Amino acid sequence: MPIRARDRGHPSNRAGYARVARLLPRVSGRAAALLMLALAVPARAGDEAVGLVLPGQMPLGHFDQHGGENLYRAICQGCHMPDARGAQGAGQYPALAANPKLASSAYPALTVLQGRRGMPPFAESLSDEQIAEVVNYVRSHFGNSFADNVTPGDVARLRASLSTPGKSP
DSSP, X not given: OXXXXXXXXXXXXXXHHHHHHHHHHHHHHXXXXXXXXXXXXXXXXXXXXXXXXXXXXXXXXXXXXXXXXHHIIIIIHHHHOTTSOOEESSSEEOOOTTOGGGGSTHXXXXXXXXXXXXXXXXXXXXXXXXXXXXXXXXXXXXXXXXXXXXXXXXXXXXXXXXXSTTOOO
């Protein structure tokens, strides 16, 4: 019979409740470890393991958002902050606000495609159109006022140059 909250104070239940309370954290930790192990191990021979997303990793897949602002909010602001001023703490996330490096339209497009330092690459997760949208948004907001826009064609050419061995972007 479970111990109800109102019975905890009764002398006959205090010892039992204390034993259960001491066991719960250990059981929870073991259960969590078993669950993680079960998710990482294939169910049958030949099956692929379910991929766990570890801290610091981006899940693979495609983003459904469109429009530079929506993409920035969904993907970029988690690290670069809503005001694009960057952050320091567990990692260092550069400011995109008033950033002179964004003067070259190829620089942010290549950074989004292939990643840079701690930033993951998004070439497999974003279309050429989405990359152009978010790059143009960042280059025209947050104190940046670069007039030349990146087109999806520009991004496609950069993407192709990355996949061609020996060719530099």
